[in-house]
Amino acid sequence: MSSLHFTAESSSNGMLERDFSVGDVPGVLWSPVSGTAHHLPLILMGHGGGNHKKHPAMAGRAQRLVTGCGFHVAVIDAPGHGDRPRTAHDEQEIAELFRARAAGEPEGPIVVRYNAYLADLAVPEWQATLDALQKLPEVGTTGPVGYFGLNMGTAIGVPLVAIEPRITAAVFGQHWPDALVEKAKRITIPIEFDLQWDDEHIPREAGLALFNAFASKEKTLHANAGRHKELPRFEVDSAVRFFARHFGRALTSPPA
Amino acid sequence: MSSLHFTAESSSNGMLERDFSVGDVPGVLWSPVSGTAHHLPLILMGHGGGNHKKHPAMAGRAQRLVTGCGFHVAVIDAPGHGDRPRTAHDEQEIAELFRARAAGEPEGPIVVRYNAYLADLAVPEWQATLDALQKLPEVGTTGPVGYFGLNMGTAIGVPLVAIEPRITAAVFGQHWPDALVEKAKRITIPIEFDLQWDDEHIPREAGLALFNAFASKEKTLHANAGRHKELPRFEVDSAVRFFARHFGRALTSPPA
Numbered sequence: 001m002s003s004l005h006f007t008a009e010s011s012s013n014g015m016l017e018r019d020f021s022v023g024d025v026p027g028v029l030w031s032p033v034s035g036t037a038h039h040l041p042l043i044l045m046g047h048g049g050g051n052h053k054k055h056p057a058m059a060g061r062a063q064r065l066v067t068g069c070g071f072h073v074a075v076i077d078a079p080g081h082g083d084r085p086r087t088a089h090d091e092q093e094i095a096e097l098f099r100a101r102a103a104g105e106p107e108g109p110i111v112v113r114y115n116a117y118l119a120d121l122a123v124p125e126w127q128a129t130l131d132a133l134q135k136l137p138e139v140g141t142t143g144p145v146g147y148f149g150l151n152m153g154t155a156i157g158v159p160l161v162a163i164e165p166r167i168t169a170a171v172f173g174q175h176w177p178d179a180l181v182e183k184a185k186r187i188t189i190p191i192e193f194d195l196q197w198d199d200e201h202i203p204r205e206a207g208l209a210l211f212n213a214f215a216s217k218e219k220t221l222h223a224n225a226g227r228h229k230e231l232p233r234f235e236v237d238s239a240v241r242f243f244a245r246h247f248g249r250a251l252t253s254p255p256a
Numbered sequence: 257m258s259s260l261h262f263t264a265e266s267s268s269n270g271m272l273e274r275d276f277s278v279g280d281v282p283g284v285l286w287s288p289v290s291g292t293a294h295h296l297p298l299i300l301m302g303h304g305g306g307n308h309k310k311h312p313a314m315a316g317r318a319q320r321l322v323t324g325c326g327f328h329v330a331v332i333d334a335p336g337h338g339d340r341p342r343t344a345h346d347e348q349e350i351a352e353l354f355r356a357r358a359a360g361e362p363e364g365p366i367v368v369r370y371n372a373y374l375a376d377l378a379v380p381e382w383q384a385t386l387d388a389l390q391k392l393p394e395v396g397t398t399g400p401v402g403y404f405g406l407n408m409g410t411a412i413g414v415p416l417v418a419i420e421p422r423i424t425a426a427v428f429g430q431h432w433p434d435a436l437v438e439k440a441k442r443i444t445i446p447i448e449f450d451l452q453w454d455d456e457h458i459p460r461e462a463g464l465a466l467f468n469a470f471a472s473k474e475k476t477l478h479a480n481a482g483r484h485k486e487l488p489r490f491e492v493d494s495a496v497r498f499f500a501r502h503f504g505r506a507l508t509s510p511p512a
Contacts (some may be wrong), residue, residue, distance in 0.1 A: 197468075197477070208464075211479075212453075220488075221453070221479035225472065232476075234501065238494070245490065 004132035014067040022132045025125045026083045027076035028053050030062040031138065039143040041247040042133065044126065044167070046149025046157045048085065049115065052082030064240045068082045071243065072139055076129055078156065089117075089228040107201050108176050115155035116179040122156045123163070130166060144247045148239055150174045150194060150231070162186045169246040171239040174228065176202055177210040184213035191219040192242045194235050199228045260388035270323040276334065278388045281381045282339045283332035284309050286318040287394065290447065295399040297503040298328045300423070302405025302413045305371065306379065308338030317404065320496045328395060332385055332414060337376040345373070363457050364432055371411035372435040378412045385421060390422075400503045404495055406430045406450060406487070418442045425502040427495040428483065432458055433466040440469035446476040448498045450491050455484045 002023035009018045016031045032040070039148040043065050047058055053075040062073040077083055080090035093114040094227030100110055134141045147170040149157040161167050162183040170187075177184075191214050195207035211221045220242075224232050259277035265274045266464050272287045288296070302510035303314055317330040333339055336346035349370040356363055390397045403426040403488040405413040410431040417423050418439040426443075429450030433440075447470050467477045476498075480488050 086452070197475075217481060218488075219453075219481045221477065223467075223477035225475045232474075 002128055002132060004129075007196060013063060015063060022076075022125075022129045024084075025076050025129065026053065027074055027129060028058075028074065029133065030059075030066050030073040032066055032070050039140040039245070040070060040138070041071050041144045041146065042074065042139055043146045043148055043243060044130065045073055045075045046147070046153025047078065047081070048150065049111065049152035050081070053077045054082075061236055061239070064236065065192050065243065068240055069244050069247075072133075074129065074133055076122075076125060078152065079118050079125075093117075095132060108206075111152075111201075112155075112176050112178045115152050115175075118152070119156045119159045119179075121170070123160045125162060125168070126156070126160050130164070134166075144168050146247065148243070154222060155180065158187070159183050161189065169243060171242060173222075174199070174202065174207050174231070175210060177213060178206075180210055181213040184210060185215055188215045188217065190242075190246055191216045192222065192239060193219065193223050194224075194231060196228055197223050197225050201228050258384055258388060260385075260392065266274055269319060278332075278381075278385045280340075281332050281385065283307070283330055283385060285389065286315075286322050286329040288322055288326050295396040295401065296326060296328050296394070297400045297499070298330065298395055299402045299404055299499060301329055301331045302378075302403070302409025303331060303334065303337070304406065305367065305408035306337070309333045310338075317492055317495070320492065321499065324496060325500050325503075327503070328389075330385065330389055332378075333380060334408065335374050335381075349373075359385065360455075364434075364462075367408075367457075368411075368432050368434045371408050374408070375412045375415045375435075379419070380417045381505055382412070382416050382450060386420070386422060400424050402426060402499050402503065404499070411436065413441070415439050417445065425499060427498060429478075430455070430458065430463070430487070431466060432462050433469060434462075436466055437469040441471055444471045444473070446498075446502055447472045448478065448495060449475065450478050450480075450487060451485060453479050453481050457484050 004020050004022050007021060011017060011033050014033055016033045020027050020029055043062060045058055047053060047055055056074045065071045065073050074226045080086045093110065097107060097110045100107055133139050145166045145168065147157050147161055147167050150173045151192050154172040157170060157172055158180045161170050161240045169190045174196065176246045197204065199207065222235055222238060260276050260278050263275045263277060267273060267289050270289055271463045272289045274285045276283050276285055285375045301314055301317060303311055305308060315332050321327045321329050336342045349366065353363060353366045356366055401422045401424065403413050403417055403423050406429045410428040413426060413428055414436045415425050425446045430452065449467045453460065455463065478491055478494060
C-alpha cells in the first residue's frame with residue numbers, strides 16, 4: 001500500500017495548501033492554517049473533465065470548506081488530467097469528443113463511455129488516497145468523510161461512494177444515468193444533486209432519472225434554469241452548507 | 257380604498273408583532289423591534305390550507321426573516337380561515353375534502369378547485385393589504401417586496417404574483433399545475449420552488465410541470481425525497497437565504 005508524500009507547502013487566506021503524491025497519483029490537501037485539531041471532517045473533491053486538482057473551481061470550493069467550516073479538502077488529478085500523462089486511449093477519446101462537438105453531434109455517448117473508463121481507474125486511486133490521508137495524524141480515521149464532485153466528478157464519485165462506506169454524505173450532479181444508475185441504486189447516504197433544467201447536453205429526463213436512482217432516504221435535487229455551464233454560484237454555497245449540516249459544524253462566516 | 261388599523265401589539269425575541277385589519281381582512285405584521293429604519297424589505301407570506309396567519313410555521317419563518325434579515329413580514333388570513341367566517345360554500349368544500357380523504361380518493365381535484373376559488377377572493381385582498389402596508393412610514397413604497405407561500409399559499413400566490421409588479425422575488429411549491437400553469441407562464445421574477453419527490457397527493461410529473469411553467473430566467477427547483485408533509489426544515493433556511501440574496505441583506509446570524 002502506498003503512503004502519502006508531501007511535495008510542496010504554502011499558505012494563503014487562512015488555508016494551508018500541501019501538494020502530495022500517493023504512488024504516482026498527485027493530489028492537494030487544503031487545511032485550516034490554525035488547525036492543529038485532529039480528526040476534522042474531510043471532503044474529497046472530484047474535478048471536472050479537462051480540468052485538474054487546482055482548477056479555480058476546486059480552490060474556490062476548498063476555501064469555503066476550509067476557512068468557512070474548518071474542514072480538510074483533498075483533490076487528486078484524475079487519470080489523464082492535470083500533472084498526469086495522457087495515454088494513447090485518452091488522446092483518442094478527447095479527439096473524438098472534439099470531433100463530435102465540432103460536428104454538432106451529441107457529446108453524451110463519448111463522455112459517458114470515457115468517464116466510465118476513467119472511473120474504473122480512479123476509484124481504487126481514491127481509496128488508496130483515502131487510506132493514506134487517514135494515516136495523517138491531523139486527519140485520522142474518526143472524522144467524517146464527504147465527497148463533492150459534479151460532471152466527471154460525479155462519474156467517478158458515484159462508483160466510489162457506492163463501494164466506499166467511509167464516505168457518509170455527497171454532492172453530485174450534471175451527468176447522464178447510463179453508466180451510473182445501477183451504482184446510484186446502492187447509495188443510501190444523504191445526497192445533494194445539481195442539474196441544469198435547460199442543459200443542452202444532458203436531457204432533462206436523463207438528469208432526473210439519475211437523481212431518482214439514489215436509494216438515499218435524504219436526497220435533495222437542486223434544478224436551476226439555464227444551460228450546462230450556467231450552474232449558479234450559489235449552489236457552491238449550498239453544497240458547503242450541506243456538508244456543514246451533516247458534519248455538525250456551523251459556518252464560521254455567514255454566506256454573502 | 258381601506259386603510260390599515262392596528263388592533264394589538266406585542267413583542268418577543270427581537271420581533272415586534274402587530275395585529276391589523278384592512279377592511280374585514282385580519283392580518284399580522286412582524287417587524288424588527290429595533291427597526292426605526294424605513295423602507296425595509298417586506299415579505300408577504302401565504303399560509304397553508306386549514307391554517308391561519310399565526311400558525312407556528314408562519315411565526316417561525318417570520319422570526320428568521322425579521323431577526324435574521326431585518327425584514328418586515330406580513331400574513332393575512334385567507335378567506336374562510338383563521339379569524340374569518342366560513343361560508344356555506346367553504347363548509348361544503350371542506351366536508352367534501354374530508355369525505356374524499358376518508359374514502360381514500362384523490363384530494364387533488366377538490367383542493368385545486370377550492371383553492372382556485374379562494375385565490376379569486378384573496379388576490380384583491382392581498383393587493384389592498386399591500387397598498388395599505390406601503391402607506392405605513394416604516395414600510396413605504398421603495399423597499400422590495402417578496403412573496404413566500406407553499407401549498408394553498410402557492411395557489412393564492414401564483415395568481416397574485418402574475419398580476420402584481422411590486423413583488424420581485426417569490427418562493428412557491430407543493431401544488432398542482434391545473435389552475436396555475438397559465439398564470440405561472442406570466443411570471444418572470446426569480447423563483448425558488450419546493451416539491452416533494454414522493455408526494456402522495458401531487459404526482460411528480462404534475463409538480464415538475466408547474467415548476468417548468470414559470471417564465472423566470474432565474475428559477476430553482478428544490479425537490480426532496482419524502483412525502484407531502486415531510487418537506488425538510490432546512491428548506492425554510494434556504495427560502496430565507498433566497499430573499500436575503502435578492503434583497504441585498506446579509507444574514508445577521510449564520511444558519512444552524
